[in-house]
Amino acid sequence: MSGAPVPMCDPAAEYGALADEIDAAVRRVLASGRYILGPEGAALEAEIAAFVGAPHAVGVASGTDALHLALRAADIGAGDEVIVPAFTFVATAEAVTYTGARPVFADIDLATFCLDPRSVERCLTARTRAIVAVHLFGQTAPLAELAAIARERRLVLVEDCAQALGADDSGRRAGAWGDFGCFSFYPTKNLAAAGDAGMVTAQSARHAERLRMLRHHGSRQTYLHERLGWNSRLDELQAAILRVKLRHLEAFNARRAALAQRYSALLAGTPLVLPTAHGRGRHVWHQYTVRHRRRDALRAALGEAGIASMIYYPLPLYRQPLYAAEHAGLRLEAAEEAAATVLGLPIYPQLSDADQRRVCEVLAACA
Numbered sequence: 001m002s003g004a005p006v007p008m009c010d011p012a013a014e015y016g017a018l019a020d021e022i023d024a025a026v027r028r029v030l031a032s033g034r035y036i037l038g039p040e041g042a043a044l045e046a047e048i049a050a051f052v053g054a055p056h057a058v059g060v061a062s063g064t065d066a067l068h069l070a071l072r073a074a075d076i077g078a079g080d081e082v083i084v085p086a087f088t089f090v091a092t093a094e095a096v097t098y099t100g101a102r103p104v105f106a107d108i109d110l111a112t113f114c115l116d117p118r119s120v121e122r123c124l125t126a127r128t129r130a131i132v133a134v135h136l137f138g139q140t141a142p143l144a145e146l147a148a149i150a151r152e153r154r155l156v157l158v159e160d161c162a163q164a165l166g167a168d169d170s171g172r173r174a175g176a177w178g179d180f181g182c183f184s185f186y187p188t189k190n191l192a193a194a195g196d197a198g199m200v201t202a203q204s205a206r207h208a209e210r211l212r213m214l215r216h217h218g219s220r221q222t223y224l225h226e227r228l229g230w231n232s233r234l235d236e237l238q239a240a241i242l243r244v245k246l247r248h249l250e251a252f253n254a255r256r257a258a259l260a261q262r263y264s265a266l267l268a269g270t271p272l273v274l275p276t277a278h279g280r281g282r283h284v285w286h287q288y289t290v291r292h293r294r295r296d297a298l299r300a301a302l303g304e305a306g307i308a309s310m311i312y313y314p315l316p317l318y319r320q321p322l323y324a325a326e327h328a329g330l331r332l333e334a335a336e337e338a339a340a341t342v343l344g345l346p347i348y349p350q351l352s353d354a355d356q357r358r359v360c361e362v363l364a365a366c367a
């Protein structure tokens with residue numbers, strides 16, 4: 001089967017669709033001479049806070065920094081434990097490790113790839129200080145249950161919303177449930193910068209103020225440094241580009257949802273295990289992730305046809321060399337099964353119906 005290559009996502013096509021607006025925004029910032037902590041960043045913070053439905057939003061340099069600085073703003077550090085899913089991108093756990101706290105890995109629900117609250121309960125100890133709920137692949141973790149656990153045990157609830165801007169659970173958006181919502185605008189995300197960028201939403205003014213200090217060398221007033229901070233600011237060029245794209249996010253997310261629905265229709269009846277929506281609210285389909293015992297063979301067949309696919313993620317985090325020694329012997333059933341069987345298929349707003357059909361034809365022929 002031949003045809004043009006199909007990538008996993010296409011940032012250049014997204015730029016092409018919005019080039020006039022993005023070019024004007026970039027020129028505006030360049031001409032202003034104001035590149036760090038200026039009006040574009042402040043406006044983006046206000047727009048994201050309003051979109052998410054959270055009282056505060058603070059721009060930072062990446063999604064990883066968003067997680068790290070949120071945990072720091074909550075005073076989490078050495079001697080503390082933070083529960084994170086075993087099946088997620090490494091940054092979720094890295095952020096915990098940066099603070100000196102210990103990540104404790106909980107299992108996921110295989111149907112949704114998100115945290116299983118019963119596994120979270122089994123991980124609780126006297127040292128537990130926080131839970132990081134990752135909204136993996138574009139739909140929320142079970143927020144009502146996780147928020148109830150956090151409330152009862154007086155834990156900090158951090159939402160890792162890197163893959164879920166615009167998703168909601170029972171009418172409340174991702175990032176508006178926890179003490180903190182941590183967003184990534186990495187170039188492949190649903191809202192994508194032309195580089196690294198991130199944002200933290202916060203419920204409390206005290207936390208927001210701390211985040212503003214932590215991202216800027218522990219400083220509120222020029223050359224007065226009240227605590228150890230970092231250099232982690234979202235720059236004006238990225239903010240201006242993100243503000244353009246935010247105006248199109250609902251249309252982009254709607255196209256992703258239409259593509260997901262079409263994948264499910266075209267692949268119905270194949271032996272692939274198709275992803276499911278939890279039904280409590282909107283899924284924004286950052287990824288469309290199928291499962292299959294022979295996923296490596298499927299990946300090879302797609303590759304031969306010029307079609308990209310990705311294994312998000314090939315190892316539960318406790319098996320990564322970074323964490324393996326400290327977590328030797330840990331085996332979580334659903335995380336193991338997911339890591340052994342998942343395959344992410346191309347999904348992005350500019351993916352054409354014809355290319356998507358080709359992906360499905362190759363899969364149907366060899367699944």
Ligand SMILES: Cc1ncc(COP(=O)(O)O)c(C=O)c1O
Nearest residue numbers: 062063064089091092162184186
């Ligand atoms: C679930 C998750 N958490 C955190 C991150 C880290 O974000 P960033 O790459 O912007 O640092 C990412 C994405 O890269 C992610 O997918």
